[in-house]
Structures are given as structure tokens and as C-alpha cells.
Amino acid sequence: GPLGATPTEILVDGETVTALFVPGSLPEDLRGSLRDGPDSSVDRVIDATGKYVIPGGVDVHTHMELPFGGTSASDTFATGTAAAAWGGTTTIIDFAVQRTGEVVEESLAAWHAKAEGQCAIDYGFHMIIGGVDDQALKAMDYLVANEGISSFKLFMAYPGVFYSDDGQILRAMQRAAESGAMVMMHAENGIAIDVLAAQALARGGTGPVHHGYTRPPELEGEATNRAAVLARVAGNCPLYFVHMSASEALAVVSAARGAGHNVFAETCPQYLYLSLEEHLGAPGFEGAKYVASPPLRTNTASHHDDLWRGLRTDDLAVVSTDHCPFCFRDQKELGRGDFTRIPNGIGTVEHRIDLVYQGVASGRLSLPRWVETCATTPARMFGLYPRKGVVAPGSDADIVIYDPAASTTISASTHHMNLDYSAWEGFQVAGKVDTVLSRGTVVVAGGEFHGRAGHGRYLRRGLSQYLR
Numbered sequence: 442g443p444l445g446a447t448p449t450e451i452l453v454d455g456e457t458v459t460a461l462f463v464p465g466s467l468p469e470d471l472r473g474s475l476r477d478g479p480d481s482s483v484d485r486v487i488d489a490t491g492k493y494v495i496p497g498g499v500d501v502h503t504h505m506e507l508p509f510g511g512t513s514a515s516d517t518f519a520t521g522t523a524a525a526a527w528g529g530t531t532t533i534i535d536f537a538v539q540r541t542g543e544v545v546e547e548s549l550a551a552w553h554a555k556a557e558g559q560c561a562i563d564y565g566f567h568m569i570i571g572g573v574d575d576q577a578l579k580a581m582d583y584l585v586a587n588e589g590i591s592s593f594k595l596f597m598a599y600p601g602v603f604y605s606d607d608g609q610i611l612r613a614m615q616r617a618a619e620s621g622a623m624v625m626m627h628a629e630n631g632i633a634i635d636v637l638a639a640q641a642l643a644r645g646g647t648g649p650v651h652h653g654y655t656r657p658p659e660l661e662g663e664a665t666n667r668a669a670v671l672a673r674v675a676g677n678c679p680l681y682f683v684h685m686s687a688s689e690a691l692a693v694v695s696a697a698r699g700a701g702h703n704v705f706a707e708t709c710p711q712y713l714y715l716s717l718e719e720h721l722g723a724p725g726f727e728g729a730k731y732v733a734s735p736p737l738r739t740n741t742a743s744h745h746d747d748l749w750r751g752l753r754t755d756d757l758a759v760v761s762t763d764h765c766p767f768c769f770r771d772q773k774e775l776g777r778g779d780f781t782r783i784p785n786g787i788g789t790v791e792h793r794i795d796l797v798y799q800g801v802a803s804g805r806l807s808l809p810r811w812v813e814t815c816a817t818t819p820a821r822m823f824g825l826y827p828r829k830g831v832v833a834p835g836s837d838a839d840i841v842i843y844d845p846a847a848s849t850t851i852s853a854s855t856h857h858m859n860l861d862y863s864a865w866e867g868f869q870v871a872g873k874v875d876t877v878l879s880r881g882t883v884v885v886a887g888g889e890f891h892g893r894a895g896h897g898r899y900l901r902r903g904l905s906q907y908l909r
């Protein structure tokens with residue numbers, strides 16, 4: 442194998458990995474059957490010499506078909522999971538949404554109806570609790586015990602939409618602390634942001650760049666600290682910060698982790714590579730392509746470098762995508778003349794493994810950290826390990842063969858997401874997904890898609906395996 446790899450032979454039976462062998466140690470009867478071909482007990486041999494063989498990627502933050510800002514995220518479960526598979530991701534955890542006044546179990550059923558029979562790869566759900574009340578709190582326990590949903594997202598942003606106030610957050614955290622469920626937090630001070638946004642519009646600041654100016658990193662840092670304090674007061678509630686973008690927020694997580702609290706965080710490729718000036722601040726309405734929350738950060742501070750450091754030190758444990766695509770032509774367009782009406786989101790589910798691998802290619806990240814942040818740790822964090830996130834006897838045969846010698850250029854003209862532009866247009870990528878297996882079935886090989894909608898199954902998850 443290439444640098445840093447351990448040469449290994451992997452035996453798959455049906456949907457499951459059954460054995461790993463040090464090369465040359467394969468029992469003679471098996472080796473004989475490999476040589477003898479089709480009528481032997483081994484049906485197929487895939488030669489991955491010179492390539493990396495890694496566990497299938499686990500993207501724990503996607504929003505297929507999310508209704509948002511009067512429209513819906515453009516990838517369906519069918520198109521989004523196929524695109525994920527193309528990029529070496531074999532498991533997603535999507536966010537089912539409960540809004541104020543809705544019954545949690547009914548909202549969940551509606552999300553199941555969207556995904557059922559549509560997915561090319563296995564999938565699980567977190568639950569967004571948009572209306573924390575007595576009924577929703579009770580439902581949290583029910584979902585943990587009966588539905589395989591062990592994580593709940595709350596929003597400190599988006600007043601009037603998904604927002605929870607501090608009292609609601611504290612109550613949900615107390616509940617989660619009792620059951621061992623994870624609270625996932627969107628940490629931005631949405632009350633202050635709405636004031637800044639209204640002031641910007643009143644001054645005539647209507648373009649996409651104002652989305653960035655009105656959501657300053659201090660307000661991510663403040664909300665992150667407030668959430669960490671509330672989690673502690675709630676009895677050391679397990680707390681996971683989604684889509685961390687700012688140095689100020691990471692500093693809070695580093696301190697909380699240093700103090701031994703059950704605090705974790707993820708970041709996303711857009712916060713590692715893209716900037717407020719270059720992308721959100723692109724001429725005309727181009728910046729709308731990069732409107733997501735939290736926003737891309739300034740490149741005049743050290744956000745990117747700090748986030749890469751966090752990935753190395755494990756203060757950032759996971760890279761997810763927050764995949765939430767909206768087409769430029771007919772969806773981002775809704776916010777021309779008023780940046781607050783631009784649907785928030787970027788589509789990256791197909792490119793996460795490649796984009797994080799660039800950290801390995803450039804020497805910023807070790808090879809094992811690439812696999813940990815993209816597959817192993819997300820599986821452990823959300824109760825899917827060792828079924829997912831590892832190639833080991835008994836694990837699902839979700840396997841990616843990655844060719845470090847190949848390269849690609851990302852483009853909307855070649856990607857598989859249902860999205861009319863790419864936030865990554867022209868990005869030169871070292872390395873390439875070669876072959877992808879989902880539960881023993883080859884879904885991508887030789888530049889062709891062999892997957893099908895409905896192959897993917899719903900995953901019931903246990904509690905996070907990182908809790909103390």
C-alpha cells in the first residue's frame with residue numbers, strides 16, 4: 442500500500458466483513474478458492490494494490506429536502522444519497538424536523554416517509570426540536586428508547602423558526618442528561634443577529650456579504666459559551682456543537698474539553714477553505730452561492746488555521762457537511778435585494794472525503810485523522826460503531842477504495858448532487874474515490890454508479906460512545 446497504509450486482505454461475506462488477513466497469511470483453502478474463480482466460494486476479488494482501503498464515510502449532518510425560507514433543499518433522499526455514495530460516504534444522519542406546535546412522533550413519521558425506499562446508502566436521523574414543551578420533552582425519551590434516535594438538535598439562531606430560548610434549552614438539556622442523549626447545538630445568538638440584519642437592510646446593505654457582517658464570530662463564541670454553561674448546569678448534558686466556524690467558539694470547546702466536560706464539536710469543509718471576502722463577498726449576487734449559517738469567516742483572522750488545529754487535537758472530532766443545497770438560478774434568487782431571504786445552505790455531501798483528504802495531501806492532517814474525522818469518530822459519536830466507521834470482522838462491509846495517485850477537479854458539470862452550481866467549482870483535488878461498497882454491494886466502481894434507491898436501510902442508533 443501507499444505511505445502510511447498497512448497492507449491487508451479483507452474478506453467480505455454477504456453484507457459483512459468477516460476477516461482481515463496480513464497479506465500472505467490467507468488460509469490455503471481460501472487462497473485456492475480465490476485462484477479458482479467463479480465456481481469457488483469466493484465470488485469476486487477487488488485488487489486495491491497501491492490504494493487506501495478505508496471504512497465508508499459517515500456524514501452526520503445533512504438536510505435532504507429541508508423546507509427552508511419558502512423553498513426546499515434541492516437534493517431528495519434519492520439524489521443526495523447517490524451523490525454521497527459517489528464521494529465515498531456510505532452513511533448519512535439527516536435531521537428530521539419538529540416545529541413549534543407539531544407532535545414530535547408525527548414529524549418523525551413524515552421524515553421517514555420522505556426517506557423510505559429512496560436511499561442508496563444507509564441512513565439515520567437526528568431530531569430537530571423546534572418547539573421545546575412538555576410533550577416534546579417526553580417524546581425525546583420515547584425516541585431514544587424506541588426509535589433509535591439518540592441526538593436532538595436545538596437552535597440558538599433563527600428566532601421564530603427553529604429557535605429555543607435559554608429556558609427551553611436548559612429543560613431539554615436536563616432531559617438529555619438523564620437519558621444520555623446528545624444535544625446538538627446551532628450556536629449563534631439569533632436575537633442579536635436579527636437586530637444587526639434589520640439595521641444593515643435599513644442602511645441599504647442588501648447583498649450576500651451582509652449575511653456575513655451581521656453574524657459576527659463573537660456571536661458564535663458567545664452562544665457556544667452560553668450553551669456549554671447551560672449543559673454543565675443541566676448535569677453535564679452531552680453537548681455537540683454543529684458546524685463550528687469561528688476561533689472564538691473553538692476556544693470555548695477547547696477549554697470545556699480540557700476541564701473534562703462532555704463537550705464535542707464538528708466543523709465542515711466550507712469553514713476550512715472558503716472565506717467571507719473571497720466567496721461570500723464575490724461580486725454581484727455570486728456571494729449567494731456561499732450563504733450558509735454560520736457564515737464563512739474573514740480570512741484576515743486565523744479561523745481556518747485554528748479549525749485545522751482543532752481537527753489535529755480532537756477539539757474538533759468530526760467533519761460533516763451540513764449539506765443543504767439550494768439552486769442558484771431559482772432558489773438563492775429568492776434573496777436578491779434582501780440577503781435575509783437567501784435560503785441558507787451549501788451542498789458538499791459528495792466532496793467531504795476528498796476535501797478533508799487535501800489536509801493529508803498538504804501535511805495538515807495525518808492519514809488516521811482523515812479516517813477518524815470522516816468515518817470512525819462520527820460513527821462512535823452517534824451510536825453506530827462498530828457496525829459503521831470501521832473495517833473489522835462483524836462490521837457492515839461499507840468500504841471505500843481511495844486512489845491517492847489520481848486527481849479530479851470539482852465542477853457542477855460533473856457532480857451528482859441535484860444542484861445547478863458548485864461552491865467548489867474549479868477546486869483541484871488530489872486523490873479520488875475509486876470503488877465504494879455499501880453493505881457488501883458495489884455501488885460505485887470504474888466511474889459508474891451501480892447503486893439503487895431503496896438499498897439503503899434506516900439505522901437505529903444507540904447512545905454516543907464518548908460519554909463519561
Ligand code: DUC
Pocket residue numbers: 504509627732733734735763765785786787
Ligand atoms: N444552516 C444552514 O446553512 N442551512 C440550514 C440550517 C442551518 O442551520
Ligand code: ZN
Pocket residue numbers: 627683684734735
Ligand atoms: Zn445549524
Ligand code: ZN
Pocket residue numbers: 502504763765
Ligand atoms: Zn444543519
Ligand code: ZN
Pocket residue numbers: 515768771859860861
Ligand atoms: Zn434546481
